[in-house]
Amino acid sequence: MAAETVDTDLREKLNSHLKGASPGSYYKHVRVSLLFWDGDSENGRKFQNEGRCLGDLFGRFGFEVDEFKIPLELSQLSLETYILKEVEAASRRMVEGTGKSLLILHYGGHGSDVDRDGRAVWAPEPIPGAVQPLVTWYAIQDQLEKSEADILLMLDCCFGASAGRAGTKVGRIELISATAKREKTPPPGPWSFTNAVIKVLGETLANDYMTDREDVTAETLHRRLLHMEAKLPATASHVVLRAGIPGRSIRIRPLYFEQDMQQPDVKGPLIRLLIRTSSLDRSKINELAIWLRSDIPSDVALEVESITDTIGSLQSLITSLPNTNEPVGRALSEDSLSRIVSAWNDICELVEQYRRSRQQVPRTQSLFSILESQARKFLTRLEEENSYLIESVEQGILNSSYVESESGIDSLLKTPEMETLGIADQLRLLQFILCSGGDNVDEQEHSTKLQAPRHGMGHIWKEEKIYKQSLEREDVLQIEQRIRRIAKLMEAAKSKKFHALECISWFHDDGQHKFILEFQIPPTHNPTCWSLKDILGAGTKKRPTLGQRFYVAYAIAEAVLHWHSVQWVHQSITSYNIIFFEDKQSKIDYANCFLQQFDYARPKQEPSIGRYVDDIQYNVYRHPDRQGPSRQGHTKLHDIYSLGVVLLEIGLWEDVCITSGVKKIKDLTVTQMVHNLHDAAKKRLPHYMGRDYQEAVLACLNSECDPELDDKAQSHLAELFQKLVMDKLRKNRDLR
Secondary structure: OOOEEEOHHHHHHHHHHHOOOOOOOOOOEEEEEEEEEOOOOHHHHHHHHHHHHHHHHHHHOOOEEEEEEEOOOOHHHHHHHHHHHHHHHHHHHHHOOOOOEEEEEEEEOEEEOOOOOOOOEEEOOOOOOOOOOOEOHHHHHHHHHHOOOEEEEEEEOOOHHHHOOOOOOOOOEEEEEOOOOOOOOOOOOOOOHHHHHHHHHHHHHHHOOOOOOOOEEHHHHHHHHHOHHHOOOOOOEEEEEEOOOOOOOOEEOOHHHHHHOOOOOOOOOOOOOOOOOOOOOHHHHHHHHHHHHOOOOOOOOOOOOOOEEEOHHHHHHHHHOOOOOOHHHHHOOHHHHHHHHHHHHHHHHHHHHHHHHHHHOOOOHHHHHHHHHHHHHHHHHHHHHHHHHHHHHHHHHHOOHHHHOHHHHHHHHOOHHHHHOOOHHHHHHHHHHHHOOOOOOOHHHHOOOOOOOOEOEOOEEEEEEEOOOOOOHHHHHHHHHHHHHHHHHHHOOOOHHHOOOEEEEEEEEOOOOEEEEEEEOOOOEEEEEEEHHHHHOOHHHHOOOHHHHHHHHHHHHHHHHHHHHOOEEOOOOOOOOEEEEEEOOOOEEEEEEEEOOOOOOEEOOOOOOOOOOOOHHHHOOOOHHHOOOOOOOOOHHHHHHHHHHHHHHHHHOOOHHHHHOOOOOOOOOHHHHHHHHHHHHHHOHHHHHOHHHHHHHHHHHOOOOOOOOOOOOOHHHHHHHHHHHHHHHHOOOOOO
């Protein structure tokens, strides 16, 4: 049986590439490097001035422009180092998927064919009484073969076409030189090659504001340079050194023109194009994006509705489960197997129902919209069922005793389906946590009151971990060890279901007695940050809809589930530490919430006993066993209790300090506070959120996920949390 499952991450990545794609759009990054010799000769200054005029023009194209003076000493090494650095930077953008890049290298100066094989050599003007510096350009040009980006060489020098020796690898490298082989080029001035290029491209820039604009490529630029109007005394040469995409010459087009163009809001026929590929990874996505962005016809809009892969991976996994010799079969418990098989049967039944319904409806034009609606509903439901099945497999594996050993994780990572289904990243995360060692630092002993973040800086969001000045050096080093581990953990590749920002750096401000972690804000958002606590206190203006509240509640619980599945406890789940960013329209994006401020969080097996710090606004989120000087060490159950308090806040849309009574009663006991929370959940919550939501909250507050007996991995706790909390919250997750 064949079906499909949607890879949301890859779909979003491809659509981000296609955003703004329009007829003629191609490059996202263009960098121009102007090369000329250092020195103070008259002709040398003229070459520099002409090169800078060309650089000014390219700057008006929106290109990034740099210049490099070739030194008279160590000329070859210096130029080669610079060129390789530029090639690496352009290639890195391609590899990292930030867009297709073009590197333009322009050289103005003397050229020679003194090499016995007639290969290109560069030299400055002769220096009387001194050894003549030389650059064997052909040796550097061979290094360009390593480039992942497109490269355009523009050589304003004698014997420039001697560089025209084609390579054999894929990609696109083109050369436009001032002369053909064995010819000399005019010196800088009104008849020079560079001046002619400036004139042609300047006309192109002027035409960009007109409706009759013509795209310029390396090929058409060469053709126009050969035209009599260019008045070049020597014949310019054009050579394709590396073909890249056949028949597609390098384009020279203002970047701002591409960025300002948006896909047209096309209303008309819809064409669904099925693209099959032998593999689907980040590299393939980049190739597809470049292909789809190129040569888009006018009045055509592109959007990837879904990226699908055959469910063969799941089917292969399901059929292998009875084989206990396979790693997955050994890892899953009977309860997990039962849950997985049940989910698989639901998918099979769904597909069969859809097949029968399609057979019963005649294929007439008048019923086309009905068939299309059925197909959309089927794919949506299929995506939900597939996601649930993958989650069941993932949780069954991650919460099994089989993954407590490094050898068990290694054997699972060798199973191809783990990578295909996106479970491999979680396994690697678990492997890092289990191998990272432990320490006995307690967060409450060393952290002061958390500051709820209100505003980010640029696209970086910062978290501060403050410790007491009186701490011994050894204690500070222990905290530093844990901060380093948190940073590494938050940097690692992980599913979006962890709902965590990516950590990009951290440092120790010894003078201010704090550690600072820096996180990358999603580029689709403004840096303005709101905590859930902020929004609760902002009145009705920022209040989310009922559907948004159900989704946020599910997302936070989902984050807790996934962090616990890799054996990591948060220890500070509060509405202060659940954050949102504003979108580009300055509206809070409730579809993307993040669980942050891992307050010296640790693997669940590490102890957290230390001196108690009393703070009523945080105590209200803590499990009763975690309050008072003789409190117990933090466990997953304590995280789940804190989650229940946050879910209660979301459900009632009321600050828990009001609900619990701590704002009214000064000396409220822990028993009274807990009673007030339970009372609100039982009497008020069903009216706002329904019975399923109420039952999920009470399961958290009453520790109903705590089994009588459990294994070391706490797999039974995970199964109860899935059943009593996640399944209940899932029912209203997609309410609109």
